[in-house]
Amino acid sequence: MGLDVRLVADQSAVQAEAAHPEAGALHIVGRALLSNRKALAGVVILGIFLVVAIVPGLLAPYDPHAQIFEQTLGPSRAHLLGTTGNGQDIFSQLIWGTRESLAIAIIAGLLATVLSLLIGVSSAYLGGLSDHVLSLFTDVFLVIPTLPLMIVLAAYARNGGLAVLIAVIVITGWSYGARQLRSQALSLRNREFLDAARVRGERSSYVIVFEILPTMTSLIVANFLGVALYAVLAAAGLQFIGLGNPSDMSWGTMLFWAQNNGALNAGSPLWAILPGLCIALLGAAFALLNYAFDEITNPALRPVRRRR
Amino acid sequence: MAVTIDRAAPSEARAQPESTTPAWVVQTSGLTKHFRVGGFFSPRFLHAADDIDLSIAERQIVALVGESGSGKTTVARLLALIYRPTRGEIRFKGRPLGSLRTRREVLDYRSRVPMVFQDPYSSLNPVYRVSHGIMRALKLHRPEVRPADRRAEAERVLESVGLTPPGRFLAKYPHELSGGQRQRIGFAQALASSPELILADEPVSMLDVSVRIGVLNLMAQLRTERGISILYITHDIASARYVADRLLVMYAGHVVESGPSEDVLAHPKHPYTQLLLSAVPDPRAPVNTMPSADVGEPPRVVDPSEGCRFRGRCPYAIEVCFQVTPRLRELRRDHTAACHVATADPAE
Amino acid sequence: MITVKPLLEVEDLTVEYATDAGPVRAVDNVSLDVAPGEFVGIVGESGCGKSTLLFAIARLLSTSCDVVGGSVRLHGRDLLAMDEQALREIRWRDYSLVMQSAMNALNPVLTVGAQLEDTIAAHESMPGREAHHRSASLLRLVGIDPLHLKSYPHQLSGGMRQRAMIAMALIFTPELVIMDEPTSALDVVAQRSLMLEIKELQRKIGFAAVFVTHDMSLVSHFSDRLAVMYAGQIVELGTTRELFRDPKHPYTRALMASFPSISGPKEFLQGIPGNPPDLVHPPAGCRFHPRCPLVEPRFRIEEPPMVAVGNTLVRCHRYGRDH
Numbered sequence: 011m012g013l014d015v016r017l018v019a020d021q022s023a024v025q026a027e028a029a030h031p032e033a034g035a036l037h038i039v040g041r042a043l044l045s046n047r048k049a050l051a052g053v054v055i056l057g058i059f060l061v062v063a064i065v066p067g068l069l070a071p072y073d074p075h076a077q078i079f080e081q082t083l084g085p086s087r088a089h090l091l092g093t094t095g096n097g098q099d100i101f102s103q104l105i106w107g108t109r110e111s112l113a114i115a116i117i118a119g120l121l122a123t124v125l126s127l128l129i130g131v132s133s134a135y136l137g138g139l140s141d142h143v144l145s146l147f148t149d150v151f152l153v154i155p156t157l158p159l160m161i162v163l164a165a166y167a168r169n170g171g172l173a174v175l176i177a178v179i180v181i182t183g184w185s186y187g188a189r190q191l192r193s194q195a196l197s198l199r200n201r202e203f204l205d206a207a208r209v210r211g212e213r214s215s216y217v218i219v220f221e222i223l224p225t226m227t228s229l230i231v232a233n234f235l236g237v238a239l240y241a242v243l244a245a246a247g248l249q250f251i252g253l254g255n256p257s258d259m260s261w262g263t264m265l266f267w268a269q270n271n272g273a274l275n276a277g278s279p280l281w282a283i284l285p286g287l288c289i290a291l292l293g294a295a296f297a298l299l300n301y302a303f304d305e306i307t308n309p310a311l312r313p314v315r316r317r318r
Numbered sequence: 319m320a321v322t323i324d325r326a327a328p329s330e331a332r333a334q335p336e337s338t339t340p341a342w343v344v345q346t347s348g349l350t351k352h353f354r355v356g357g358f359f360s361p362r363f364l365h366a367a368d369d370i371d372l373s374i375a376e377r378q379i380v381a382l383v384g385e386s387g388s389g390k391t392t393v394a395r396l397l398a399l400i401y402r403p404t405r406g407e408i409r410f411k412g413r414p415l416g417s418l419r420t421r422r423e424v425l426d427y428r429s430r431v432p433m434v435f436q437d438p439y440s441s442l443n444p445v446y447r448v449s450h451g452i453m454r455a456l457k458l459h460r461p462e463v464r465p466a467d468r469r470a471e472a473e474r475v476l477e478s479v480g481l482t483p484p485g486r487f488l489a490k491y492p493h494e495l496s497g498g499q500r501q502r503i504g505f506a507q508a509l510a511s512s513p514e515l516i517l518a519d520e521p522v523s524m525l526d527v528s529v530r531i532g533v534l535n536l537m538a539q540l541r542t543e544r545g546i547s548i549l550y551i552t553h554d555i556a557s558a559r560y561v562a563d564r565l566l567v568m569y570a571g572h573v574v575e576s577g578p579s580e581d582v583l584a585h586p587k588h589p590y591t592q593l594l595l596s597a598v599p600d601p602r603a604p605v606n607t608m609p610s611a612d613v614g615e616p617p618r619v620v621d622p623s624e625g626c627r628f629r630g631r632c633p634y635a636i637e638v639c640f641q642v643t644p645r646l647r648e649l650r651r652d653h654t655a656a657c658h659v660a661t662a663d664p665a666e
Numbered sequence: 667m668i669t670v671k672p673l674l675e676v677e678d679l680t681v682e683y684a685t686d687a688g689p690v691r692a693v694d695n696v697s698l699d700v701a702p703g704e705f706v707g708i709v710g711e712s713g714c715g716k717s718t719l720l721f722a723i724a725r726l727l728s729t730s731c732d733v734v735g736g737s738v739r740l741h742g743r744d745l746l747a748m749d750e751q752a753l754r755e756i757r758w759r760d761y762s763l764v765m766q767s768a769m770n771a772l773n774p775v776l777t778v779g780a781q782l783e784d785t786i787a788a789h790e791s792m793p794g795r796e797a798h799h800r801s802a803s804l805l806r807l808v809g810i811d812p813l814h815l816k817s818y819p820h821q822l823s824g825g826m827r828q829r830a831m832i833a834m835a836l837i838f839t840p841e842l843v844i845m846d847e848p849t850s851a852l853d854v855v856a857q858r859s860l861m862l863e864i865k866e867l868q869r870k871i872g873f874a875a876v877f878v879t880h881d882m883s884l885v886s887h888f889s890d891r892l893a894v895m896y897a898g899q900i901v902e903l904g905t906t907r908e909l910f911r912d913p914k915h916p917y918t919r920a921l922m923a924s925f926p927s928i929s930g931p932k933e934f935l936q937g938i939p940g941n942p943p944d945l946v947h948p949p950a951g952c953r954f955h956p957r958c959p960l961v962e963p964r965f966r967i968e969e970p971p972m973v974a975v976g977n978t979l980v981r982c983h984r985y986g987r988d989h
Contacts, residue, residue, distance in 0.1 A: 202441040206451065206507070209398045211428040211458050224445045385853040496941045497712075526711040527880060528924045531937030553853065560926035560935070583928055597858040598928055601886040601910055 049302030055295035070105035095271035110260035119238035126187030134195030151185035164253035239296040261285035348406035381558035384568035429459035432508035436520040438500035442492040459511035498529035570627035577653030587655035672699040679736035694898040707885035710895035761842040762835040768827035779815030825856035897953040904978030
């Protein structure tokens with residue numbers, strides 16, 4: 011029934027009225043992130059990975075590629091997480107691998123989001139035939155099964171390395187976001203401030219960039235986080251089956267080598283488990299931040315804290 | 319319970335000297351807008367507005383009254399260049415709008431004919447401070463105001479809509495203001511471009527009753543003190559009477575009655591106007607419990623046939639009403655109605 | 667004058683919302699009686715608490731609202747103290763609800779008939795044919811052709827939808843029908859039609875009605891008594907006739923003066939200066955004092971008591987024993 015929703019909406023209005031006076035977009039986001047437990051967890055995890063990715067040299071004790079150590083050692087003081095079947099230090103590999111995994115996530119996320127935005131928002135704003143054509147285009151990509159497409163593309167462009175990996179992820183990952191962003195832009199189309207901008211005499215390009223996009227920031231960020239999560243897992247998956255460049259240093263390639271050497275059976279389980287754990291953690295960080303953004307944009311999902 | 323009458327009621331503007339051709343700010347003739355319904359290739363059209371002839375003089379508030387679906391908002395949007403007419407012409411100070419070609423010409427029209435919107439909660443962009451729209455309007459339409467002076471000009475505009483101290487209001491975000499304050503910001507945005515005609519699309523419908531009067535008084539003030547004309551779109555005939563000099567009643571896409579507001583209210587000629595007036599709850603009058611034409615609802619006019627669109631609900635409908643669409647004809651001085659049955663009053 | 671035992675007795679009802687900035691008192695010590703068959707209007711602007719009051723009475727508040735004080739007695743039994751089981755027995759039988767927008771409250775994917783029968787089935791095990799018969803007669807009662815039992819809500823006009831809502835509310839001929847602005851989504855002609863319909867139904871069936879609206883003039887011809895609310899409190903309560911003849915509270919007077927009239931001479935209207943109060947930090951003393959033309963320094967500090975002036979109750983210092 012419509013009752014509860016309306017009451018909550020009334021309450022949000024009251025909450026909004028009582029909001030902090032300097033409620034710029036950045037303030038709202040900042041405050042929400044810090045006060046939300048899920049967001050805080052996500053920020054902390056992501057923060058740690060970011061630091062590791064920026065200054066791996068400070069944290070990793072050894073060269074990750076150096077196959078100079080005794081193979082398949084367990085954790086010890088010299089090797090915190092042991093060594094691989096090829097005699098490399100697992101801990102250093104994890105540290106250095108962070109950079110590539112994070113880079114893929116962020117770059118692919120950004121590129122896919124920009125593409126989604128371009129196509130989704132233009133589609134909504136232009137309407138008519140252009141909307142039909144662009145939506146059809148989006149739908150085609152949406153419907154193509156991603157895993158087979160990824161494998162086919164990656165296999166085709168073997169040895170293209172990181173750029174190919176990112177391209178594959180962007181091509182398979184933009185369409186979902188484009189649909190979402192188009193939907194939101196469409197719902198905004200009837201908001202009177204857009205009509206007001208047009209009647210004021212603003213050009214269409216101005217309206218899209220300065221009136222529509224700023225109100226969609228939370229969805230755009232949520233989109234980015236979603237694609238980043240997808241990118242982390244997709245990249246790892248592709249590298250695991252050997253479609254990346256095996257001499258790259260990333261968690262996915264670690265898994266590839268661990269699999270090749272039968273790590274789980276050969277007595278170095280950490281070699282297989284730990285990269286997977288890192289992938290899961292990074293993915294979780296993005297997912298947690300995504301939840302938090304959902305709560306920021308939809309007040310109905312917020313837990314109500316009572317102050318007596 | 320006496321209400322002090324210490325000021326002339328808002329729609330008694332300074333009397334116009336009798337002149338043969340009043341200065342028309344806007345005139346429309348045969349203005350028509352049809353929307354295709356049912357998809358890209360459908361042959362069906364919704365007749366949102368048909369053959370609208372309206373004129374707005376200088377220093378005049380004209381009210382366009384009708385229920386939702388009557389076409390009144392369509393007319394406003396046509397005048398605001400949001401829609402392009404299917405047929406017919408709009409002239410702004412004698413010049414047809416169809417002849418506006420360059421961006422500069424269009425921008426010039428837009429600066430003289432801004433629009434105020436209905437919903438105070440969605441007519442301001444929530445991510446910007448309320449100064450945003452005003453500053454943009456100044457930038458686009460008032461090149462003579464130097465960037466350094468814009469803020470002062472914005473404050474001046476806010477003062478003229480009654481938001482003081484203006485500096486404090488300029489820094490606020492929309493959600494920090496009440497509905498009435500937001501609508502005043504809407505008027506401020508319109509004023510920032512030095513307008514000659516403001517299109518006000520139901521500016522008070524979503525405001526609390528006690529706040530409405532303030533905004534209506536502001537409109538009257540703009541007309542009287544600054545000579546700005548206003549097209550006031552509303553479904554509330556009482557507020558139309560309060561603030562407007564002339565009243566046009568719309569039904570199902572047609573103008574059915576037009577005249578000075580007092581005269582239309584005192585001598586309603588079209589049966590729909592009579593129905594509207596009888597249905598308005600007025601606590602100061604005894605209740606009218608006559609059922610009259612309470613059946614039916616305003617029709618959705620898709621591909622209508624010839625004939626009066628009110629015929630299904632009209633207690634006076636005769637055969638010709640079903641066959642011939644009535645045109646506006648003068649039944650009292652300066653007061654027209656589109657009805658076959660209505661009779662002209664003898665000249666007074 | 668015979669005093670009739672009231673059907674509904676609301677006593678010192680107080681409801682609070684939780685917000686980030688602290689609790690907001692949406693309804694503050696409201697007391698109201700409704701006699702059997704009486705039509706009571708509750709009038710106020712947005713944020714005055716009238717809808718919250720209604721939902722509190724109907725036990726439909728969302729989980730973030732709390733009733734922190736007072737009682738709501740229907741036939742002497744406190745609705746607020748009842749558990750879900752006891753409530754289920756009286757809900758829709760002794761009292762029912764008509765909401766503001768039928769398009770929100772009616773299920774768009776079920777026919778009107780299906781929804782009526784659903785509602786019947788939820789409260790009583792009635793054989794299908796009888797339920798169907800009942801639904802048809804209900805629609806006839808509110809002036810809708812029974813063939814619309816097969817119609818979906820979107821196929822009906824706005825006025826008809828609202829009437830279908832009323833039909834639903836009357837399934838078990840309750841003694842009390844609570845209505846939250848049921849006419850606000852309708853145009854002026856449909857509005858009047860619906861009001862006449864409601865009044866006629868009340869005459870036929872005899873239910874008491876509590877009618878919440880922001881439009882005082884709408885309810886003026888139909889209500890027996892009117893309560894005017896401001897900032898969560900009732901500021902004036904009396905017979906409709908008396909309220910319109912001689913409004914006592916400055917807010918009531920100002921509110922009445924805010925309605926432009928279509929008849930009589932044209933008058934300049936003042937409206938009410940200022941803004942609706944912020945319920946998070948309500949004004950001290952009399953809540954209306956920032957906007958009141960008759961304010962005195964003491965009113966800014968002391969809360970005014972509810973005082974009886976003839977048969978009307980007014981919450982205003984000017985009618986206190988010192989005046």
